[in-house]
Amino acid sequence: MKQYVISVKVENRFGVLARVAGLFSARGYNIDSLAVSATEQEDVSVMTIVVRGDDRVIEQVKKQLNKLIDVIKVSDHTCVPTVERELVLVKVTAPPVKRPEIYQLGEIFRADIADISNKTITLGVKGDPDHINNFIELLKPYGIKELMRTGRVSLLKE
Amino acid sequence: MKGADIIVESLKKEKVEYMFGYPGGVVIPIFHALHNAPFKFILTRHEQGAVHAADGYARASGRVGVVIATSGPGATNCVTGIATAHLDSVPLVVFTGQVKREQIGNDAFQEVDSTGITRPITKHNYLVQDIADLSRIIKEAFYIASTGRPGPVLIDVPVDISNGEHRFSYPDTVNIRSYKPVYEGHQGQIRKACHLIETAKRPVIYAGGGVVISNASQELREFVKKTGIPVTTTLLGLGVYPETDPLALEMLGMHGTYYANHAVNESDVLIAVGARFDDRVTGKIAEFIPNAKVIHIDIDPASVSKTVKVDVPIVGDCKYVLAEMNKQIKAPEISAWIEEISVMKRDHPLTYEKNNGTSIKPQYVVEEIYRQTNGEAIICTEVGQNQMWAAQFYKYTEPRTFISSGGLGTMGYGFPAAIGAQLARPDRRVIDIAGDGSIQMNIQELIVAVQHRLPVLIAILNNGFLGMVRQWQQLFWEKRYSHTCIDFAPDFVKLAEAYGAAGFRIEKNEEVAPALRQALDITDRPIILDFRVSREENVYPMVPAGQSFKEIIMRELLA
Numbered sequence: 001m002k003q004y005v006i007s008v009k010v011e012n013r014f015g016v017l018a019r020v021a022g023l024f025s026a027r028g029y030n031i032d033s034l035a036v037s038a039t040e041q042e043d044v045s046v047m048t049i050v051v052r053g054d055d056r057v058i059e060q061v062k063k064q065l066n067k068l069i070d071v072i073k074v075s076d077h078t079c080v081p082t083v084e085r086e087l088v089l090v091k092v093t094a095p096p097v098k099r100p101e102i103y104q105l106g107e108i109f110r111a112d113i114a115d116i117s118n119k120t121i122t123l124g125v126k127g128d129p130d131h132i133n134n135f136i137e138l139l140k141p142y143g144i145k146e147l148m149r150t151g152r153v154s155l156l157k158e
Numbered sequence: 159m160k161g162a163d164i165i166v167e168s169l170k171k172e173k174v175e176y177m178f179g180y181p182g183g184v185v186i187p188i189f190h191a192l193h194n195a196p197f198k199f200i201l202t203r204h205e206q207g208a209v210h211a212a213d214g215y216a217r218a219s220g221r222v223g224v225v226i227a228t229s230g231p232g233a234t235n236c237v238t239g240i241a242t243a244h245l246d247s248v249p250l251v252v253f254t255g256q257v258k259r260e261q262i263g264n265d266a267f268q269e270v271d272s273t274g275i276t277r278p279i280t281k282h283n284y285l286v287q288d289i290a291d292l293s294r295i296i297k298e299a300f301y302i303a304s305t306g307r308p309g310p311v312l313i314d315v316p317v318d319i320s321n322g323e324h325r326f327s328y329p330d331t332v333n334i335r336s337y338k339p340v341y342e343g344h345q346g347q348i349r350k351a352c353h354l355i356e357t358a359k360r361p362v363i364y365a366g367g368g369v370v371i372s373n374a375s376q377e378l379r380e381f382v383k384k385t386g387i388p389v390t391t392t393l394l395g396l397g398v399y400p401e402t403d404p405l406a407l408e409m410l411g412m413h414g415t416y417y418a419n420h421a422v423n424e425s426d427v428l429i430a431v432g433a434r435f436d437d438r439v440t441g442k443i444a445e446f447i448p449n450a451k452v453i454h455i456d457i458d459p460a461s462v463s464k465t466v467k468v469d470v471p472i473v474g475d476c477k478y479v480l481a482e483m484n485k486q487i488k489a490p491e492i493s494a495w496i497e498e499i500s501v502m503k504r505d506h507p508l509t510y511e512k513n514n515g516t517s518i519k520p521q522y523v524v525e526e527i528y529r530q531t532n533g534e535a536i537i538c539t540e541v542g543q544n545q546m547w548a549a550q551f552y553k554y555t556e557p558r559t560f561i562s563s564g565g566l567g568t569m570g571y572g573f574p575a576a577i578g579a580q581l582a583r584p585d586r587r588v589i590d591i592a593g594d595g596s597i598q599m600n601i602q603e604l605i606v607a608v609q610h611r612l613p614v615l616i617a618i619l620n621n622g623f624l625g626m627v628r629q630w631q632q633l634f635w636e637k638r639y640s641h642t643c644i645d646f647a648p649d650f651v652k653l654a655e656a657y658g659a660a661g662f663r664i665e666k667n668e669e670v671a672p673a674l675r676q677a678l679d680i681t682d683r684p685i686i687l688d689f690r691v692s693r694e695e696n697v698y699p700m701v702p703a704g705q706s707f708k709e710i711i712m713r714e715l716l717a
Contacts, residue, residue, distance in 0.1 A: 011336065015273065015285070022277055063460035069282040069302060072336040 001052040003032065005077040005084075005154050006062065011070040012038075012045045020047055020071070023064050029053055033086075033151030044072060048153050077154045086152040087126045089114060090136065093143035094121040102142060109135045120145060128152075161289050162191035162320040165253065168296040169197065171328045174224050176200055176215060176581055178208040182228020183268060184255035187320040192226075200581070200610070203602040205232050207574040209239020210600065213248050214575025217561045218536060219582035220373065222304050226253040230268030233314075234275065238568060240310045241279040245565025246394060247371055249308035251299045256316040259287065272314045281309030289322040294329055301332040306339030307458040308371060339457065343474030343482060351429075351453045351470045352487045358427035360495045361387045364410065364439075367394030367564065368432015368456060369476050375399070375557040377480035378431065385489050388499055390418035392433050393545075394564040397554035402533075404500070408508065411439040412701050413546040416506035419699075419707040421499055423447055430454045430468075432476045434461045436565070437704075445706035455479045506712070508550055508699075513692070516666045520544070520619040520691040523670055524551035527589060527617060530674050535587040536561065538576040540596030541569045542626035544619045546697040548591040559586075570599025573616060577603060580612045587615065587678065594620040595644055601653070607684040608658040614684045615677055618650060621693045629696045633711075654686040661686040 010016045017036060024031055032050040039046050053061070058076075065074045077084075094102050099121065106113065106123050109131070115122040125135050129152055136147065159167070165188055169177065178200045181189045192199055202208040205227040212223030223243075227236050233254040243250045257266040273283045282302050284295045292315075299311040355361055369378055369391075375398045382389055382405055389399040390407035401408050410418035422428060428450040433439070440446040443465055454461075454468040455476055462471040472479050510521040524547050527535070533553055539545040539562040554560050561579055563571040576590040590597075597618055607614050619625075622645030631639050654661025660680050664673045664687060677685045700711045 014287075015277075018274070019277060026278060060460065060464055063464075067458070067460055069334060069337050 001054060003050060003052050003078075004058050005082070005152070006049045006051065006058075006065075007075045007077050007154055008047045008049065008065055008071060009039070009073040010045050010047060011072065012043050013070060016045070016070045017047070019068050020049070020065065023061055023068075024049070024051060027057060027061065029057075029061075033149065035151040035153050037153060048151065050152060075156065077156065081157040082154045083157060084128045084152045084154045085126055086129055086132055087124065087150040088132045088136065089122060089124050089148045090139055090144055091120050091122045091146040092139050093119060093145055095119065098142060102139075105138055111135070159324065159326040160187065160191065160320070161292055161315070161322045161324065162187040164289070164292050164324065164326050165296065165315070165320070166191045166195050167326050168293050168328055169195070169224065172222070172296070172300050175221070177224045177226060178202055178212040178215070178578070179226035180205050180208055180228070180232060182232045182255060184257060184317040185226060185228045185232075185320070187317065188226060188253070188255070188315070200577075200606065202574065202606055204600065205235035206239050206570070207600050207603040207606070209236050209250070209252065210242065210568075210571050210574035211578035211603070212250055213239060213243045214538060214561055214578030215582045216248050216250060216578070217575070218558055218579035220558065221582075222249045222251055222300055223578065224251050227255070228268065229255040229257055229272070230270050232268075233270055233272040237275060237279065240276055240312065242563050242566045242568045242571055243310040244279045244281070246367060246563065247308050248310065249303040250310035251296075251303050252310060252312045254312060254314050255320070256285065256314045258318045259316045262316065272312065276312045279310070280312050283312040283314065285314045286316065286319050289319050289324040292319065292324070293326060297329045298332055298334060302334075302337065306337070340473055341457070341475040341478050343455065343472040343479035347470055347472045348479060348482050349486070351472060352483055354427055354451060354453060354470060355385065355387070355429065356488050356490050358490045359492060360425050361385075361427040361429060361490060361492065362407070362421050362425040363387050363389040363429045363431060364392070364422060364433055365389055365395045365398050365431045366392040366433025369395055369398040370557045372432065372457070372476040373557070374432070374475075374477035374480055377477055377484060380484050381480050381487070384484060384487055386492060386496065387429070387490070388421060388496065390414070390422060392436070392439060392564070393549055393562060395433065396549060396560040397557045400555035401553040402555055407499070409549055411436075412441070412703070413550065413697050413699065415508050416699055416710060416712065417499060417502040419701065419710060420502055423707050425450045428452050430456070431480065432456060435464065435466045437465075440465065441701045442704055442706045445708070510698070511713070513667055516668070517692040518664065518667050518670060518689055520547050520621070520689070520695055521551045522667070523617060523619060523689050523691065524548055524591065526670050526674055527591070528552040530671070530678060531587055531589070535559070535589050536579050536583055538562065538572040538579060538588065538590045540572040540590070540592045541567045542593050542596060542624065543629065543695075543697050544591050544593040544596065544625075546626075547619065569596040573597060573614070574600050574603045576614045577607055577612060580614050581610070587613070589615045589617060592616055592618045593625060594618055594622065594647060595624045598648075604654070604657040604659055604684060611682050612684060613681045616684065616686045618686065618688050619691050620650070620688050621691050621695065622647065623693060626697070628694070632694070632696070634702065650686050650688040659684040659686060661688065663688045663690065665690045
């Protein structure tokens, strides 16, 4: 199944998230990530939804999204040039001997050190999803204790 | 003004004629205000009955049906009715009471999340959180329910909003930036469709409920007159084109006519108008219309290319689009095709094995109803065999004369819907063609018809079975009639009498016509006619679920 990125501008009102999410869940689609955020307009929110499915069903979901009264605009960011960002926090096992290596890795990925304890380091990285995937892969050998991604936000390129 | 009065004043502004509903704790303030309302209130005996009655009223009149129910069980009892209206695009505004705002989410007495429960079965819904929004929300609800592709809208009103105070002002206009239905079809697409039709050799029109909703029956008739193209309709489209006309192919689909299904599947251009390619119409999608280019006129873009790939989509209102096409269309040369179709109609008519003794054939009852009402009645149906026979053997010639739960297939719909239809159309005879199973699902509403002296005629095609399921069990499930025999049944005649209605039992074929005549003479109360029909009669033709029209079963194979 293909991965799709759908950006939905909605009225900034209660209940809208449930309406939008409901259209996916009613079809048995698991949303990979969902970011809801403010926009340049106070009364408009944007939802960036990453979901797997097939063309036909996603096409149908987009039409159904458009039918929701609170949805202002649906754009498919899957096959068009966009800028995307995501943030990850990774808590990695870091005995003193391994720390320099982890710091170095963090530097390459422009990570910030969010927290340090006796046994762990928590790093934060922002970037496009590939950048973050690479970072996670390289940290795996040290032992990832906890990991959390925000889900991506996506803007169309000018 | 109190919130409750704002609701009543808003309904007055919407020129509401009837409201259907049932009281309860948190809606007492609204009922207090309703006591002096100038419109009529119909107290049903179950909230489901209220929603179906409002739905029947809406379908018969083309106006918005209005309902009120209390919170909790009142709201959940509305759910089936709302879903029924949603699937068939019926405009309803349903008010539900809700617990006080501060109690929401506390599992308060009679609290359910009504907007949550109804989210997937409404066109839109509201939880009123500020009394200042109340009149705007009602205005929007009526607008949303009745425009574009219509549907039910629910307004959940917390009791402290009903009891609150605010100045009343009803907005003149609605402006919802994200909701702008498109009515006029795209001119280029319309031209393209006309060209395609003009060069077609085997075109067929497939008209659905959208033609009824947009009041486009006249435009459709004119289109047929101009082009000479034969017309088949869906269940909900019955009546948009007169079935008595030689170009009428009547209903298509699972229990459609042989010639409608063959014509559609052998067509080279299929013109879908206000129809949505339901699985009961298409059967096996992969083998549906193998050689046809598809033109699809529909107001809902989400209906286009949903299950069947469309070549010329026209998003717009059927009425506008057909009127536009009528201005420019030229008739295609299709005399060979029409000849082919008339041969099919002659060789494979819609028929049944006439009775060979005194047993009553259910199809005959429907035919007799058609004869005695001159086809001028409004027919409501329940769901199952009764519905299909009513669709097949009564010939519909006008829109809004066949009222049935198509999409959801709700047993128990027909009778309360008939009450609503009779209120909307006091000038017409309203007949509910029912089964002995379905009629028991909302029989409590009989007292409402008695109370309001509505002469709704309930024709029970009583075979002692849940007949459609039994038919499937017979044909596809080894004849194991598991829990479909319901001949342990009430005495429907005594039941009618207990309610103050008239009741007759008809056991012999020759009694059918006189009993109907007698019933049609009664005009001051509902009548139950308990027709004891032959028990194992099946609905044919039948295209088994999920198969292609080629697998059509025309008649009883097992003697």
